[in-house]
Amino acid sequence: MLLHPGEITDAELAGHLVALLFAAAGPLTPDDAARLLEIEPEHLERVCEVLDQEPPLGLALQRGPDRLQLTTAPSSTPVIERYLGAPPPVRLSRAALEALAVIAYRGPATRGEIDAVRGVNSDSAVATLLGRSLVAEVGRRETAGRPALLAITPDCLQYLGLRSIEELPTLPEPEPA
Secondary structure (H helix, E strand, C coil): CCCCHHHCCHHHHHHHHHHHHHHCCCCECHHHHHHHHCCCHHHHHHHHHHHHHCCCCCEEEEEECCEEEEEECHHHHHHHHHHHCCCCCCCCCHHHHHHHHHHHHHCCECHHHHHHHHCCCCHHHHHHHHHCCCEEEEEECCCCCCCEEEEECHHHHHHHCCCCHHHCCCCCCCCCC
16 A cells, blocks of 8 residues: 555654654665655655654654664663663763764864864874764865764764754853953
């Protein structure tokens, strides 16, 4: 049976999207999800908004520009940790948290840009973030030396309890000097 947008509600499509993401081995691209649901990408955005407003109990829709994924809702973390044997919490140093903030708010960012914002060398902090898969290299800046561009990962969003980068709190305006 073919799905036709005129014959099915956005709520029903949201249910189909949850089923697709549940069955998928990993994240789907928005284009693939729209193709599989037989809807236009613009319509998929409305379907995702339905899931944002009324997520399935215990789950959250995590969205990025090139991926859709179901994740455990932050409120369900304690139950999942009990089931999995409660892995030790990931503790990050102040330096790693500062570097992560620069990447999250200004990303993708190079190590040089991170160093400039922090005012100190960030190699160790960035190595920690890369080692814990909280950031990843996503390309190269088209400048001299072609430095690596770093961006936060879906694992980082999960660590922060966010569904998307847009949920980061806004930065306060700097006070005039």
